Amino acid sequence: MLTVSHLTKRYGDLLAVDDISFNAPEGAIFGLLGPNGAGKSTTIGCINGLLNPGSGTITVAGIDTATRPRDAKRAMGVVPQELALYEDLTARENLQYWGGAYGMRGVQLNSRADELLARIGLADRPRDQVKKFSGGMKRRLNFACALLHRPRVLLLDEPTVGVDPQSRVALLELVRDEVVQGTCVLYTTHYMEEAETLCDRVGIIDRGKLIAQGTLGELRRLLGERDLLQMTGAFEPARLAEGLRPLADVEIVLSTAEHLTLALPNASQRLPSVFALLQVAGADVRETTLKQPNLESLFIKLTGKALRE
Amino acid sequence: MALLLWVGVPMVLALLIGTISGGKGDAKPRGRLLVADLDDSLASRAVTAAFAQGELGKMFDVETVEVAAGRARIHDGDGSALIVVPLGFGEALLLDQPTTIELVKNPARKIMPRIAEETLGLAADAVFYAQRIAGDSLRNSIEAIVSGPPAGQKVMSAAFIAGFSVEINTAIERLSTYLDPLAIEVVKEAEPAAAAESPPKNFALLFFPSMLFLTLMFMAQGLSEDLWREKAMGTLARASGTPGGVSALVLGKFLCSAAFVAAIGAIGLTYAGLRFDFDWRYLPLALIWITLAGVLLFALMMLVQVHGKSQRGGDLLTNALLFxxxxxxxxxxxxxMMPRWMADIGRLTPNGWALSEFRSILSGEFSFAEVALGALGIILVTLALAWWIQGRARTVFLRPGA
Known part of the structure; x- marks a missing residue:
């Protein structure tokens, strides 16, 4: 449904998106997981026509965005990261305006606007100005504005940033409803939990490159079911490799004078032997965090840093 | 609120300027009339003297010049008009022979050259009727005087001079029945009270178009900030994802500004038609013109805005241009009301040029061809600017961090 092939986007010397390729199928959610500045919004911008891709091809519902941009845009709905609403207009007027921008008119537009107002829980406030709404209500309306024309591909650019937990749950429910109806969703986020609970497939993006992609199971297998042991303190990196040699299945993911991250199976049961070897290697451990295998530990393994760093 | 400011500020300014400058419209336009008198006869001096006397004397500064110098000065825009009285004008006048006074008008001026033209027309009519009244016999005697004494005589005979004197006396007696008392009595009627209260047309012509254009300029500057507001609200980015894209949004802004300007123009012109007694026939054309000019000014302001680094920067730039x-x-x-050199520069600015044409349309002193050509020019320039603006808006303006 949505195919991105060898997409590259450059701002001057900065390579914002570096040869990204992925395919998001119909009726499924493809998550792009990565820290801020990784290139997620730039990728979405290239897909929806906000930015001109430097190279690569993008097809939406089989339509090439470069050769038939208007048709491709008709097949897409975009929920931007920031609110994009006219605060002086009412909820209904906003929906009518954006529906009109996609060529909808008259009864068809009005009935669809009413239907969406009911779905987002604003059926009782259609004539209220948006500026009178709470942040969560605005988020839901912002989401609904992208659904008016029944897009086949929905692009969601970190729609839950700064949203309270209750509204977040409501938004994610709306996304799932769309998927049930056969919509293909591209969902960017830097919340690992969101990607794990919502997405059918996940692509991990960092510094413009897609460094891994697959189903959650496929990605976990990349980590080899190993736990992550993150430590802070004083370390001598040169002595660590030699000191940990007796533990053959331990991998040093990150090693600096102050931080050490190890990947190893059954870490909780092997802590005493690990600490003993570290002490011999001259390490002074002050704080320890143990992480079960998940997307974040995979991200740390792949990039050597946490998602929120 | 913004609309009140756009309309209110020019009104207050017009009121202030009107008050400072007298405000009642008593001040009459004043022009410089250049005269090249090649004949230097009694008749030619009488014609040129007409402009230096009475009411005309309050309107014109008459200056005698050489023909070439006069033409050069009119070419340079110095002076309202040049009158060239040809050699032999006085003699031709006495003998009722065809003669021509040349009037060279300054195309940049409208009112004073027209007054000069109409005055000369009246003078020509007066000469025609004087010839009819003076009669052929008087003309025959003048021809004899001009031809000189008969052969063998050094001077005209005493009988001829006596006969000529009688003819003059008869002509004067005949004329006196019309001149003393005057056959045509000019009755000066007091203007109706309502008319006395309304500002004179020339005052309105002076201030009303300026006030309307100032409103347009404020409006254009205010509306041109819209792209920044759209950007800040995120709606510009969202619009770029719609089938019409940013181009449709920009086009919508232009149509909206046209509707806005047309509405304000219609209100202003309707008021002016009722209050200042403008000719209603010209008001639709004036409305079309001011709408086009308003959209052009909007395009200019928006062009500056999309080159600003921020909304504040854009505002600073447009204000630096606006005032x-x-x-x-x-x-x-x-x-x-400006010095001539300053007015000449002013007419070269887009708003100054559009304002001059607008004033010409309101006064009825315009050519349709000139206005149509100007309107076409405005449309083409506006379209070019709109194309540039939408290109800039969907690329550099929308770029993250821009």
Missing amino acids: PLAMIGGAFFPLE
Whole structure:
């Protein structure tokens, strides 16, 4: 449904998106997981026509965005990261305006606007100005504005940033409803939990490159079911490799004078032997965090840093 | 609120300027009339003297010049008009022979050259009727005097001079029945009370167009900030994802500004038609013109805005453009009240040029061809600017961090 092939986007010397390729199928959610500045919004911008891709091809519902941009845009709905609403207009007027921008008119537009107002829980406030709404209500309306024309591909650019937990749950429910109806969703986020609970497939993006992609199971297998042991303190990196040699299945993911991250199976049961070897290697451990295998530990393994760093 | 400011500020300014300059419209336009008198006869001096006497004397500064110098000065825009009285004018006048006075008008001026033209027309009519009244016998005697004494005589005979004297006396007696008392009595009627209260047309012509243009300029500047507001609200980015894209949004802004300007123009012109007694036939054309000019000004302001680094920067740039343009282009002070050199520069600005044409349309002193050509020019320039703006808006303007 949505195919991105060898997409590259450059701002001057900065390579914002570096040869990204992925395919998001119909009726499924493809998550792009990565820290801020990784290139997620730039990728979405290239897909929806906000930015001109430097190279690569993008097809939406089989339509090439470069050769038939208007048709491709008709097949897409975009929920931007920031609110994009006219605060002086009412909820209904906003929906009518954006529906009109996609060529909808008259009864068809009005009935669809009413239907969406009911779905987002604003059926009782259609004539209220948006500026009178709470942040969560605005988020839901912002989401609904992208659904008016029944897009086949929905692009969601970190729609839950700064949203309270209750509204977040409501938004994610709306996304799932769309998927049930056969919509293909591209969902960017830097919340690992969101990607794990919502997405059918996940692509991990960092510094413009897609460094891994697959189903959650496929990605976990990349980590080899190993736990992550993150430590802070004083370390001598040169002595660590030699000191940990007796533990053959331990991998040093990150090693600096102050931080050490190890990947190893059954870490909780092997802590005493690990600490003993570290002490011999001259390490002074002050704080320890143990992480079960998940997307974040995979991200740390792949990039050597946490998602929120 | 913004609309009140756009309309209110020019009204207050017009009121202030009107008050400072007398405000009642008593001040009459004043022009410089250049006269090249090649004949230097009694008749030619009488014609040129007509412009230096009575009411005309209050309107014109008459200056005698050489023909070439006069033509050069009119070419340079110095003077309202040049009158060239040809050699032999006085003799031709006495003998009722065809003769021509040349009037060279300054195309940049409208009112004073027209007054000069009409005055000369009246003078020509007066000469025609004087010839009819003076009669052929008097003309025959003048021809004899001009031809000189008969052969063998040094002077005209005493009988001829006596006969000529009788003819003059008879002509004067005949004329006196019309001149003393005057056959045509000019009755000066007091103007109706309502008319006395309404500002004179020339005052309205001076200030009303300037006030309307100042409103347009404020409006154009205010509306041009819209792209920044759209950007800040995120709606510009969202619009770029719609099938019409940013181009449709920009086009919508232009149509909206046209509707806005047309509405304000219609209200202003309707008021002017009722209050200042403008000719209603010209008001639809004036409305079309001011709408086009308003959209052009909007396009200019928006062009500056999309080149700003921020909304604040854009505002600073448009304000830096707005006030000098309004000052020099006749929106603050009518061009007619400025020194000539400044008015000439003002007419070269887009708003100054559009304002001059607008004033011409209101006064009825315009050519349709000139206005149509100007309107076409405005449309083409506006379309070019709109194309540039939408290109800039969907690329550099929308770029993250821009």
